[in-house]
Structures are given as C-alpha cells and as structure tokens.
Amino acid sequence: DGGITQSPKYLFRKEGQNVTLSCEQNLNHDAMYWYRQDPGQGLRLIYYSQIVNDFQKGDIAEGYSVSREKKESFPLTVTSAQKNPTAFYLCASSASIGNQPQHFGDGTRLSIL
Amino acid sequence: KQEVTQIPAALSVPEGENLVLNCSFTDSAIYNLQWFRQDPGKGLTSLLLIQSSQREQTSGRLNASLDKSSGRSTLYIAASQPGDSATYLCAVPESGNTPLVFGKGTRLSVIA
Numbered sequence: 249d250g251g252i253t254q255s256p257k258y259l260f261r262k263e264g265q266n267v268t269l270s271c272e273q274n275l276n277h278d279a280m281y282w283y284r285q286d287p288g289q290g291l292r293l294i295y296y297s298q299i300v301n302d303f304q305k306g307d308i309a310e311g312y313s314v315s316r317e318k319k320e321s322f323p324l325t326v327t328s329a330q331k332n333p334t335a336f337y338l339c340a341s342s343a344s345i346g347n348q349p350q351h352f353g354d355g356t357r358l359s360i361l
Numbered sequence: 362k363q364e365v366t367q368i369p370a371a372l373s374v375p376e377g378e379n380l381v382l383n384c385s386f387t388d389s390a391i392y393n394l395q396w397f398r399q400d401p402g403k404g405l406t407s408l409l410l411i412q413s414s415q416r417e418q419t420s421g422r423l424n425a426s427l428d429k430s431s432g433r434s435t436l437y438i439a440a441s442q443p444g445d446s447a448t449y450l451c452a453v454p455e456s457g458n459t460p461l462v463f464g465k466g467t468r469l470s471v472i473a
Contacts, residue, residue: 252404281460290365290450290463291405306460338404345458349395352404 250275254339254353260361261326261333269324269356271339279345280322284308285336285355294337297322298345326358334360363388363455367464374441375472382436382467384451389429391453395461396425396436399448408449409436441471 252273261267273280279298283291293306297316311330316322322341326333337356342348364387374380384394393412397405409418409425411434417426424437434451448468452461 254404283463288465290465291452292463293460296460336402340405345454345460349407349410350397350405350461351407352397354404355402357402 252339252341252351252353254337254356256356257354259356259358261358262361264328266325266327267358269326269337269339269358271322271324271353272320273322273339273341273351274320275341275343275351276319277341277343277351278319279342279348280316281340281342281350282306282312282314282322282324283338283340285338291338294324296345333358363391363453363462365451365453365462365464367449367451367467369467370465371468371470373470373472376441376443378441378471380438380441380469382438382449382469384434384436384464386432386434386453386462388456389432390456391429392458393454394425394427394434395452396423396434397450397452399450399466401447405450438469441469443471443473445469445471 255270281296282294295314297303313325339353340350342350366385395410396408411418411427422439448466450466452463
C-alpha cells in the first residue's frame with residue numbers, strides 16, 4: 249500500500265546531541281512537510297519542500313535542518329541548538345503545495361534523556 | 362497571518378447523537394479547507410477537503426460545510442459512534458498555494 253513511513257517511532261536524545269528523524273513516502277508526491285505537535289496544541293510547521301533539492305523554512309525552523317535529495321525522502325535533523333525538542337513530530341506529503349489532501353505518517357515521539 | 366480557531370476544545374456526547382464541530386479562520390481568501398481526524402499517538406487522517414468554490418462535501422456520516430465570507434466551516438457527524446472518538450482538526454492554506462495552518466482541534470468522546 250502507498251503511504252508515509254516515519255522511523256523510529258520513539259527516539260531519545262542526550263544533551264548536545266543531534267538526532268535525525270526519517271520520513272519516506274511512496275505516493276510519488278512532490279511536496280513534503282515536517283510538523284511539530286505539543287500536548288494540547290495544533291500542528292506547527294517546521295520545514296516544507298515543494299520539489300527535490302528545494303525546501304523552505306516554516307514557522308519554527310530554528311534548531312532544525314532538513315534535506316531533500318530524493319523525491320521519496322525528507323529527513324529532519326533536530327540539532328543541539330533546539331533547546332526544547334521534546335514533542336511529537338509528524339511528516340506529511342501531498343501531490344502539490346496547499347491544494348491537495350495531505351497524507352501523514354504515524355509520527356516520531358522525541359524525548360530528552 | 363492566517364489564524365484558525367476550533368470551538369469547543371473538547372466535547373462529550375452519548376452514542377447516537379448528531380453533533381457539529383466548528384472551525385473559524387481569519388483570512389477568507391482561502392483555496393480550500395481540510396478536516397482531519399487524529400487518534401491518540403497517531404498521525405492525521407484526511408477526512409474531507411472542500412475547495413473554495415464548493416459549499417459542502419459529504420463522506421458517509423460526515424458532512425463539512427464552508428462559508429468563506431464569514432470565515433467558518435462546520436463538520437457535522439450524524440449518528441455518532443464510540444469509534445468516532447478522536448481529535449478533529451481543520452486546516453487552511455496560509456495564503457494561495459501554501460502550506461496548511463492548523464487549528465488546535467476538538468477532542469471528541471462518544472460514550473456508549
């Protein structure tokens with residue numbers, strides 16, 4: 249079945265450590281997104297990409313980095329500069345930006361050791 | 362800047378009841394509006410997408426309406442079931458063909 253796969257499901261970060269969250273899609277979608285969700289909050293956009301080798305900052309990009317070297321893959325790195333990284337991270341994709349239904353992965357829950 | 366508000370934040374109803382969830386947005390120049398469902402600890406599932414030229418969309422027991430001029434959408438759930446218990450979120454593009462801005466959601470509990 250086509251869909252979005254996020255891994256790992258749970259991730260723990262030590263102080264000063266960078267960690268990378270994986271997101272892979274086989275829907276042949278051009279656009280991909282990373283969101284952060286905190287308890288009782290809606291989703292906040294971290295980064296998005298409209299096409300391979302292109303990406304844009306969202307509302308809360310500080311302390312995060314991304315790459316889009318392949319259409320299927322959009323990994324997110326949470327750097328040590330992100331001082332409050334504990335959250336639920338969701339990856340999504342759509343055929344194009346804005347005007348198509350978004351499909352979501354099952355998320356990665358990141359915690360600090 | 363587009364802002365999306367959902368009221369109420371939480372709702373508890375007995376099984377079988379019809380219910381309405383509300384979504385409002387500040388900038389009415391939207392291309393579309395999407396409703397999503399989120400189960401605990403899971404990602405979002407797209408329920409309905411209403412284009413700006415449409416007034417409503419239906420899928421099974423779900424009906425979503427859109428009133429652009431007033432900046433409002435409603436999600437109507439008929440004959441609610443315990444399996445409908447989840448958080449429901451609405452979202453609109455920031456402007457034009459841009460990423461979505463999400464509301465904080467309404468947490469629905471349907472009691473058997």
